Amino acid sequence: MDSENGNHSNLRERKPPIHISTVNLIKDPSKPAITITMSKKQQFHFADASFLSWSLKDALGFAKNHPIPFVFGICLVFFMAVEYTLFMIPPSSPPFDLGFVITKPIHKILDAQPALNTILAGLNTVFVGMQTTYILWTWLVEGRPRATIAALFMFTCRGILGYCTQLPLPEGFLGSGVDFPVGNVSFFLFYSGHVAGSVIASLDMRRMGRVEMAWVFDTLNVLQMVRLLGTRGHYTIDLAVGVGAGMLFDSLAGKYEEKRKKGVVVAHKV
Known part of the structure; x- marks a missing residue:
């Protein structure tokens, strides 16, 4: 009897291992799934890339929702064009200073x-x-x-x-x-x-x-x-x-x- 109780208690104490495999966090099954692996080394798949979840609405709303980074992005493109089209100041000339x-x-x-x-x-x-x-x-x-x-x-x-x-x-x-x-x-x-x-x-x-x-x-x-x-x-x-x-x-x-x-x-x- 004791052995049977012991076996029953052991069965109750044992918990099945947790395995988390592919979890689809997006309702649309045509979109890529997100793979979550519970291990010391995190696995990354290209399907997990953040930009793949962006919609056209997100892209068009970037300027409205994030105006400061949007302006900085425009400035980046502008000054890249300025930098690569200006001639360097020769060593014999004084530095140019807009101020x-x-x-x-x-x-x-x-x-x-x-x-x-x-x-x-x-x-x-x-x-x-x-x-x-x-x-x-x-x-x-x-x-x-x-x-x-x-x-x-x-x-x-x-x-x-x-x-x-x-x-x-x-x-x-x-x-x-x-x-x-x-x-x-x-x-x-x-x-x-x-x-x-x-x-x-x-x-x-x-x-x-x-x-x-x-x-x-x-x-x-x-x-x-x-x-x-x-x-x-x-x-x-x-x-x-x-x-x-x-x-x-x-x-x-x-x-x-x-x-x-x-x-x-x-x-x-x-």
């Missing part, structure tokens, strides 16, 4: 009025001091080091890249003794630390809800970029990459802080 072309009237005014150029340079140096003061304030007074860490990352990378590729000083550069770096000392062109530092400060202000202050910094940053182009203090690419660098290194500083916090929590648990 210099647009700000040519400003350059003429500042070239003709050195006093105005000096005043704007001084105001720009004050703005750089505002950036530096805010970034250090967040760390030393408020105890939030993210903006300072981002600035350290940014200027370190700028120094490496600026030394690796030392761009020539733009033709028609209008320097000033009160500009930063003060005294017209040598400086790296790529990328703009002025712009990147302002972006780092502005992003921190938005995180803390200081939206009005952030807008003021953004406005001053735009005016700073116009002035730098007008004085030929930076190429357009220096300024554009400066904006991206500020965002990038702020994000990296945030990830660094998160990693450090997780490490501290794990250390306390141990």
